[in-house]
Amino acid sequence: MIRLDNISKRYPSGLEALKRVSLELDAGEMTFLTGPSGAGKSTLLKLLMLVERPSSGALLINGKNINRLSRSAIPGYRRQIGVVFQNHQLLSDRTVFDNVALPLLICGYSPVETGRRVRAALDSVGLLQKEKNYPLTLSGGEQQRVGIARAVVHKPKILLADEPTGNLDPQLSSEIMALFRRFQHVGVTVLIATHDIDLINQLNHRIIRLDDGRLSEGDNHAQ
Amino acid sequence: MHSERGGKPTSVRGARDQKLKLSDRWHSYTSHHKTTFRDAFKKMIFEPAQTLMTVMVIAIALALPSALLLALQNVQQLGGGIEASSQLTVYVNKQAEAPQIKKLQQQISALPGVAAIDYISSDQALVEFEELSGFGQALQYLDDNPLPAAFVVKPDSLSVSAHAKDLVVALQSFDYVSEVQVDMLWLERLSAMTDIGKKLVLAIGLAFVAGVVLVIGNTIRLSIENRKEEIIVVKLIGATDAYVRRPFLYSGFLLGFFGGLNASVLLLVGSFWIGQSVTSLVALYSSGYSVIGLNVTGVLGLCMVGSMIGLCGAWLAVMQHLRAIQPR
Numbered sequence: 396m397i398r399l400d401n402i403s404k405r406y407p408s409g410l411e412a413l414k415r416v417s418l419e420l421d422a423g424e425m426t427f428l429t430g431p432s433g434a435g436k437s438t439l440l441k442l443l444m445l446v447e448r449p450s451s452g453a454l455l456i457n458g459k460n461i462n463r464l465s466r467s468a469i470p471g472y473r474r475q476i477g478v479v480f481q482n483h484q485l486l487s488d489r490t491v492f493d494n495v496a497l498p499l500l501i502c503g504y505s506p507v508e509t510g511r512r513v514r515a516a517l518d519s520v521g522l523l524q525k526e527k528n529y530p531l532t533l534s535g536g537e538q539q540r541v542g543i544a545r546a547v548v549h550k551p552k553i554l555l556a557d558e559p560t561g562n563l564d565p566q567l568s569s570e571i572m573a574l575f576r577r578f579q580h581v582g583v584t585v586l587i588a589t590h591d592i593d594l595i596n597q598l599n600h601r602i603i604r605l606d607d608g609r610l611s612e613g614d615n616h617a618q
Numbered sequence: 619m620h621s622e623r624g625g626k627p628t629s630v631r632g633a634r635d636q637k638l639k640l641s642d643r644w645h646s647y648t649s650h651h652k653t654t655f656r657d658a659f660k661k662m663i664f665e666p667a668q669t670l671m672t673v674m675v676i677a678i679a680l681a682l683p684s685a686l687l688l689a690l691q692n693v694q695q696l697g698g699g700i701e702a703s704s705q706l707t708v709y710v711n712k713q714a715e716a717p718q719i720k721k722l723q724q725q726i727s728a729l730p731g732v733a734a735i736d737y738i739s740s741d742q743a744l745v746e747f748e749e750l751s752g753f754g755q756a757l758q759y760l761d762d763n764p765l766p767a768a769f770v771v772k773p774d775s776l777s778v779s780a781h782a783k784d785l786v787v788a789l790q791s792f793d794y795v796s797e798v799q800v801d802m803l804w805l806e807r808l809s810a811m812t813d814i815g816k817k818l819v820l821a822i823g824l825a826f827v828a829g830v831v832l833v834i835g836n837t838i839r840l841s842i843e844n845r846k847e848e849i850i851v852v853k854l855i856g857a858t859d860a861y862v863r864r865p866f867l868y869s870g871f872l873l874g875f876f877g878g879l880n881a882s883v884l885l886l887v888g889s890f891w892i893g894q895s896v897t898s899l900v901a902l903y904s905s906g907y908s909v910i911g912l913n914v915t916g917v918l919g920l921c922m923v924g925s926m927i928g929l930c931g932a933w934l935a936v937m938q939h940l941r942a943i944q945p946r
Contacts, residue, residue: 444854446945473856484851501857503646545855 396422396584397443403454404438404608415452420586423554425579427590427595430605436588439605440557442585444478445469451601456553473483474502477546477583479556483538485530490605491517491541493528498549516548517541520574536567540574547578553576556587560594568594651864658868661841662876669873676877679830680924683823683882686914688889690815691910692809706786707799714794719767725792726769730892731785733774740767743810749833766796827927830877834870842866842939854945862940867932874928878921885912885920 397420406415412435420426428436441447442454445461454461456472464472477498485494495516499509517523522541530538539559546554556575560568568591576598579585589595595602604611632711634908662669710719719737727735738746743765749759789798849862852885889911896909912920 444945446854467859469857470853470858470861473854478854480854484854486848486851488848497857499859500646500650501852501855503643503650505642505646506649509641589799 396420396424396457397586398453398455399439400455402439402442402449402454404435404442404447405450412608413442413449413605416605416608416610417452418603418610420584422584423579423582424601425576425585426587426601426603427518428586428605429590429595430601431590431610434605435605435608436590436605437557438608440478440555440586440588443553443555444476445472459487466607469500474498474549475551476555477540477549477551479539479546479554479559481558481561483530483542484585485538485541485545487529487531489529491522491528491530491533492527494530494541495526495545495548498545504548504549512548513544518546519547519577520544535562536570539571540562541565543571543574547583552582552584554583554585556585556589558589559587559592560589565594569597572598650861654864655868658865658872660868661699662872672833672873673876673880675833676830676873676924676928677880677884679826679833680877680881680920680927681888682879683819683826684885684912684920685888686815686819686822688885688910688912690812690819693815694812695910706771706789707774708771708789708795709797709799710769711794711796712766712767714767718794718818722792722794723769726771726789729785729788731773732771734772736766736770736772738770740765743768827923830874830927831931831934834873834928835935836871837873838866838932838935838941842935842943846943849940850945851941853943859940863936866936866940867929870928870930870932870935871925872928874924874931875921875926876924876928877918879925881924882912882917882920885916 399416399418402413402416403411405411414543416435416439425438428439430436443456445464461472467512473524484495489497492513495513496509499512503514514523514526517526520543522537522540522544525533525541527539530541533541543556543559546556554575559575562570563571572594575587710722715721723735725738726732740763744757744763747753747765771785771789786798786800789795852862888907893909893911900908
């Protein structure tokens, strides 16, 4: 599903964030991406979101090299992935419903279909009663769940999450993780960047460890 | 391989669900246009002071050149009214006797381009002069009537053209014609002046239009800055450039439209106000002249021009600033 082939990323500042990283994620797999701050976790996610382009190497999604995508093809690619951000990235001037509906609006769903899907997504994160609330009236955990609902409302094949439990207590964190597992169970490929080692050790999933831009021994995929 | 760890995927959904019917896409495209339009309108109303100021700046900038254009049209109409009644006065030599005068009258009538001809004998001229000038008493001291007889010739062509000059030459060539007086020279000057006026209005108009484009461009630039976060989020979710651009283009369009509408109101009020004074002035001259105001076409034209300028200004701002806002 996702394949990185000798990916390197060097920023204009000279910082080499990723050094010849190669890895492969299968469809329907849930994987944790971990490592200390500055190890290249965010850079890897940015490459997958096409926010940044790799300096060298090939990045294949579903067998297609996305490095070759033109600027105008980026929106279409991004619609196929769902992203959960650390700081939620919710629009504070719109209700929970409108926030979650945003990807569907962009994709061009009819209002009826949009309503149906938004409610289904909010239901799956347990926030159906809060659809008319504004994000700032919700707790941190609830905001993150709205972010997740928005990331999955258009049923993406790939779900990326950048520190989704960054500001949450352990109880809420494991609730969020349980949510991600539910999506994985319906066939979504999930990649979660986190440094919450305790949490991921509780869960029995593949772990990819990045250290100073290199894959370290941590990849227990082959074990 | 590792499915026992992560749980087996039950189905691979997603790809199928991405496919949308064309009719659905069209429907939601149009409905997005509607919502964007409504949102842009709401945003304007949400900041009334800001909106009103921008709209009034646009309105004034559009109203000024339009007012000049209207003034110019009025001057032209005034000139046209006089042109239509413009005439040539052919003074007859004092030596001419009745038969010669009659012959001259026939000759003038036969000329091409002569619409009407009127004979004023020297006696009639004297009576008229006495009545109009108030020098009647003084004239009685003269032995002789100093005024010549004259023909008042009305040309049929309304314009001051080469044709009228031919007429003058022809009239001068007749016997017993002492002088042909043309009242058309100042009309030529007026027409030359209005030509200059037109060019001036065009130049001023273009300058103001450029100003309006910049004003709207700047307003849109500010609102792009204000919504930077939102733009980044929707771009990350997969919004196309067109999608991101749309609300700003609508804002510019609406600002321009309301600017045009307000410019029309300013002009209507202004021409009504000035028109009243002109009407009373015209009444004193007992002339049928009436002020040309702004008509329906003018109002529609102003709204349309405003909208187009708004769209251009917004486009300029969007092209310049939207591309620079990218997720980091």
